[in-house]
Amino acid sequence: MMRWIMGKEEQLLQHWRELTPEKQQKVFEFVEALKSDSEATPIITEYIPQTPLAKKLWEIRTRAIASGIQLLNEAEIEQELALRRGGYRES
Structure with missing residues (x-):
């Protein structure tokens, strides 16, 4: 017997x-x-650091951007x- 998996929309319509x-x-x-x-809930678009470490890191990031440093994306960081590790990559 074939078992059908319904998405949430289909389930909602069926119950409706x-x-x-x-x-x-x-x-x-x-x-x-x-x-x-x-x-009605406002979306917070600006990050507000909560911990002392986060505040310090956010300040460093802000200064780096202001100095013109180009931030790296995830692929560039990897x-x-x-x-730096001599070509070693974690999988």
Whole structure:
């Protein structure tokens, strides 16, 4: 027997179809409330360090950027580490 794996959307639709119209309305109102809550919550776009170490590291990073140093992305960091380790890379 083949077992079908449904995604969350399909599961939600299946459950939705089994509800009475009154319960569907309650679900709709609940989803609308969740949506409006998330829209009202401000998204913090600036990182605010919380610990003394994080504050110190953030200050160093800020000074480095202000001096014009180009920050490395993850791949560039891995490449630099491999070069410093004589070509050794962790897998």
